[in-house]
Amino acid sequence: MAHAQLVQSDPAPRATLQSVPGSVTLLFTEPATPAGPGIRVFSPSGRQVAGSTVMRGAVLIAAIDSAETGTFVVTWQVFAADTHPSRGSFSFDVGKPSSNPYSALIDASQIGTSTPLGLAMQTLARWVHFAGFALVFGVVAYRVLIRRDESFKRLVWVGVVLLIVAEPLTLIAQLASLSFDGDTTVAVLGSNFGRLLALRLGAALLLWTLIATRRSWPLLVVGSVVALLDGLSAHAIPGLPGAGQVLVALHVSAMGLWVGGLAAFVTAPDQRFGRYAAATFATAVGTGVLLAFAHTASFDALMSTQYGWALLLKVAIVGTALVTVVLRRRRLELGAAIAVVAAAALLGALPPSR
Secondary structure, eight states: OOSOOEEEEESOTTOEESSOOSEEEEEESSOOEEEEEEEEEEOTTSOBOEEEEEEETTEEEEEEOOOOOEEEEEEEEEEOTTSOEEEEEEEEEESSOOOOTTGGGGGOOOBTTBOHHHHHHHHHHHHHHHHHHIIIIIHHHHHHHHTSSOOOHHHHHHHHHHHHHHHHHHHHHHHHHSOOSHHHHHHHHTSHHHHHHHHHHHHHHHHHHHGGGTOHHHHHHHHHHHHHHHHHTSOOBTTBTTHHHHHHHHHHHHHHHHHHHHHHHHHSOOTTHHHHHHHHHHHHHHHHHHHHHHHOOOHHHHHHSHHHHHHHHHHHHHHHHHHHHHHTOHHHHHHHHHHHHHHHHHHHHSOOOO
């Protein structure tokens, strides 16, 4: 349940057939929902010859209506159960190979299950969201901890603005990962992804109104809800329904408390921050280790997959942060924490190696 990936297709990629098949069938690693048209098939002349996509669990089927011979190009785009986008393309030949106006789609660059632009936009949107979450949730929690008349109003306002801005960025990132067209946009907004986006945006706007009350606990409650929403769009753990989402919610909460607390501490230092930082940092690391084991199938996968490389990068940055903690260099620790958040955003956009 983490990024639907194509396992098998009929016709197979680069297959040579004697006649046009009646349909295209795609089998994924998990139940997949068509994003917009779902499956498109372009004939050698460039016509779109696929009918409506039918969903049967992890299988998608689209009928083909064509009598042409030559090279056909198939493109597909779907949502996984965790709302993450996947897309791909391949070709098959009927009779002899031929030119096709859409052949360039087969050679399009791809990272994970997305385009390079889509992955970059997803990472940016997640980083903005996590940074905003930390500057609201973590800063307000620090204010409760030190019990001083420090409002940190500017930091909290910046956090709320980032939370609001993150949602349009997330929508653009989803479309960049699939395709920019009307059908896909409608499908994205009407999917579980669209509903979670609307809920996060609503929570951010609620935070905007609650700032005026100058009360901390309502902000912390909404922050907890946002963490749970983040968990709902996170990678699931195979065989343990809900466990991955709960762990991610705890991980995001701990990371937000740590990073936001650091930002507030730099502004208004307090000696009570030490134990608070140690507890939140340890929780973030502990839940992160559990998630890493759950989403990495083997040491070989860790060393040979994009997810594994991103995970190793995050581990290295966390190690750097730990050194700054030991040295009590809080400003350097804040810089390392921001980099950790960026690495976490990248991990969330890549398909796990399990």
